[in-house]
Amino acid sequence: MRRRSLLTGSVGLAAAGALVPGASALAAGPEAAHASGRRVRTGFDALRRSGYASLRGRRVGIISNPTGVDERLRHVVDVMTGDGKVDLVAVFGPEHGFRGTSQAGEGEDYFVDEKTGLPVYNAYNDTSTMRELFAELRLDAVVFDIQDVGSRFYTYIWTMCLALEAAAELGLRFVVLDRPNPLSGREATGPVLDPKHSSFVGLKPIAQQHGMTVGELATLFNETFVPEDTGGKKAELHVERLTGWRRRDRWEDTGLPWVAPSPNMPTPATARIYPGTGWFEASALSEGRGTTQPFQLLGAPDVDHRWQEALSARKLPGVAFREAYFKPTFSKWADKSCGGVEVQITDDTALDPIRTAVALLVDQRRIFPDYGWRSQDGDGAYWLDKLSGNAKVRLAIEQGADVDDVTAIWQRDLRAFRRLREAHLLYR
Incomplete structure (x- = not known):
């Protein structure tokens, strides 16, 4: 080579x-x-x-x-x-x-x-x-x-x-x-x-x-x-x-140039939303691979305007949702017309990408329940459990929990990690 x-x-x-x-x-x-x-x-x-x-x-x-x-x-x-x-x-x-x-x-x-x-x-x-x-x-x-x-x-x-x-x-x-x-x-x-x-x-x-x-x-x-x-x-x-x-x-x-760290990380905006919408790799919906806006375009065939309307009604900080239609060139739903949303960042200092992703999944599962979870490598394990690091997030969403209930799941462990993290920061 x-x-x-x-x-x-x-x-x-x-x-x-x-x-x-x-x-x-x-x-x-x-x-x-x-x-x-x-x-x-x-x-x-x-x-x-x-x-x-x-x-x-x-x-x-x-x-x-x-x-x-x-x-x-x-x-x-x-x-x-x-x-x-x-x-x-x-x-x-x-x-x-x-x-x-x-x-x-x-x-x-x-x-x-x-x-x-x-x-x-x-x-x-x-x-x-x-x-x-x-x-x-x-x-x-x-x-x-x-x-x-x-x-x-x-x-x-x-x-x-x-x-x-x-x-x-x-x-x-x-x-x-x-x-x-x-x-x-x-x-x-x-x-x-x-x-x-x-x-x-x-x-x-x-x-x-x-x-x-x-x-x-x-x-x-x-x-x-x-x-x-x-x-x-x-x-x-x-x-x-x-x-x-x-x-x-x-x-x-x-002041540094942005060089795409991987093929589907083209811009800093992609990186900002990725900690949340990366979860859609674990969903049957497209996470936007095969489009020009990976991790910002989300959807699947038969998804329509109702998802965007529900998300917009939440008035989540730092983000807006556009009704979107796209056709991925590879990965999930390649060459299929998909409906869904484009996630636009309006204020990256107010954006919480993970809370945003919880809202996306909660509303998607409620309105379009036919699109479920993916397993990884045929081992029967849910891919979302690996990406989120636990089974609790998936189970809570399946049981109809809303956004605050889901995000409450990890707060205790997060507080402990923040204490550990603080001890190893090199820049103050």
Whole structure:
């Protein structure tokens, strides 16, 4: 498999509208990327400014994907190999792959990167493979540089968790190049995973919208969860921190370009609603895959205006609903005309995506009860139980509970997680 320059690939995304802000800010140079003059610098910026001090003298592997770019949209793998100051010997791709060409639930097969000559391995959903590869390649350090989207069921953070475990067992340094949480870092919300429902869309008991950066999550994982699975061992963790980032920042406040973290995460708005409408992957309704508005267009054949009317009557904060009709090109209801709603964000500071999703499901089940839940992998388990992290949400909706009753289910566990989270925040 041959690889084009990741910079070229990023320009292709820009043409498709996947980069935010627009090209004019980038053309003016990195210092002009944020209109107010304040620009967030990523963990890679900190690593490069230090002369790669945390990696000096070490054989290094990196876990990354197309989001691992600098302010000029150059991939960090290309920059590091070009600098010649890092002994970078291997690349590992998460779900969707290093180049981001695979759809949900898939990685990319092994290939040699044409530009750098580095081997690229699939690290999706397999601790033992990572441990064996790290050992076989005689690595001394593993770097993680991927843009997360702030939701528990987005799998990159679990690739990081498994890699931390492998690093702990092998005695390797683990370096996280931190990036902002695009949902801001103001708070955590939503249900906390019950370990009985652990899967690769939620391995450990954190909140559905965790409100942390990947560096903060790595700190929490390494102190709390990694020792549970490694006989008490921790990784030698080093977080290259953000500078200029405030917890209340929206993505647009950072001045950083948006590179789609996965094929169905095209814009920051998608990321903002995804912690809630991601639940529709567990429903018989389309979650908008195969359209230009994944996770914002929701529906199925025979769904009509009544859903939009019921939702609009609720007057939920930060969101509005448009009666919508669409035809997905792939995934659920491919090539079928669907009715439903478009979820429009009117105020992202007031938006509660998970409460919004509860309202969507409650009204859909009441008005269009023929569209039920999906099981995962034919194992009989409800996919919603894995995404929400428990069976209580599904059962409450099935029993006719309204929004306040459903959201009350997770408040006690959420309070406990917020206390745990507070102890591992790196930015105040």
